Amino acid sequence: MKLLVLSLTALLFLASSGLSAQAVEGKKPLVLFFSYSGNSQAIAKLIAQKTGGDLVEIEPVKAYPKDYNDCVDQAKEELNRSDRPEVKTDPARLAGHDAIILVHPNWWGTLPMPVATFLEKADFSGKTVFLVTTHGGGGTGRSQKDLSKLAKEATVKDTLAIYGKGDNTLASDLDKWLAKNGLTS
Ligand SMILES: Cc1cc2nc3c(=O)[nH]c(=O)nc-3n(C[C@H](O)[C@H](O)[C@H](O)COP(=O)(O)O)c2cc1C
Numbered sequence: 001m002k003l004l005v006l007s008l009t010a011l012l013f014l015a016s017s018g019l020s021a022q023a024v025e026g027k028k029p030l031v032l033f034f035s036y037s038g039n040s041q042a043i044a045k046l047i048a049q050k051t052g053g054d055l056v057e058i059e060p061v062k063a064y065p066k067d068y069n070d071c072v073d074q075a076k077e078e079l080n081r082s083d084r085p086e087v088k089t090d091p092a093r094l095a096g097h098d099a100i101i102l103v104h105p106n107w108w109g110t111l112p113m114p115v116a117t118f119l120e121k122a123d124f125s126g127k128t129v130f131l132v133t134t135h136g137g138g139g140t141g142r143s144q145k146d147l148s149k150l151a152k153e154a155t156v157k158d159t160l161a162i163y164g165k166g167d168n169t170l171a172s173d174l175d176k177w178l179a180k181n182g183l184t185s
Pocket of ligand 1: 034035036037038039040041071072073075076104105106107108109110134135136137138139163164165
């Protein structure tokens, strides 16, 4: 009974305060991802399922070459030139979310350059970013440091490194990491 009264009071408060659904939505994380060969995408989808968060892809305007080696070479040149390849994704997609979980592959020891483009464009003030890096043996590399430089207003929290697409402990590793960071109830 007490609970019912409390819930009704909360509802009445929300209705009378004019707080929009978006303010309440702010509690849901945004799962932002970039992926070339699918590992980071699959993990981002799993995280969105586990947290109830919204899923948004950072999509480059110009797709990377299908040939893996060509992609590796292009990515190296982009990093060396500090390129900022154009992205289709609207930076305003962050609105209404306090917690952002960024899932990306390690490219040459850091974030892929289209991720850098997005991070510089978007407004991260008041946002907390949790980083998940998939990799081929190099772990998270310089990603967290570079993220802090690119998204200056963001509070950067815990980083999780996943080898490839993860192994049979992936689901429980994610559960533990999400719970530790208060991203699941
Ligand atoms: C352009 C490119 C550069 C890469 N550089 C690294 C690296 O420096 N260190 C590393 O551990 N893995 C590296 N990898 C491997 C990827 O990080 C790894 O396969 C990742 O899980 C791929 O994620 P995705 O399937 O979401 O694209 C690289 C892969 C590509 C395509």
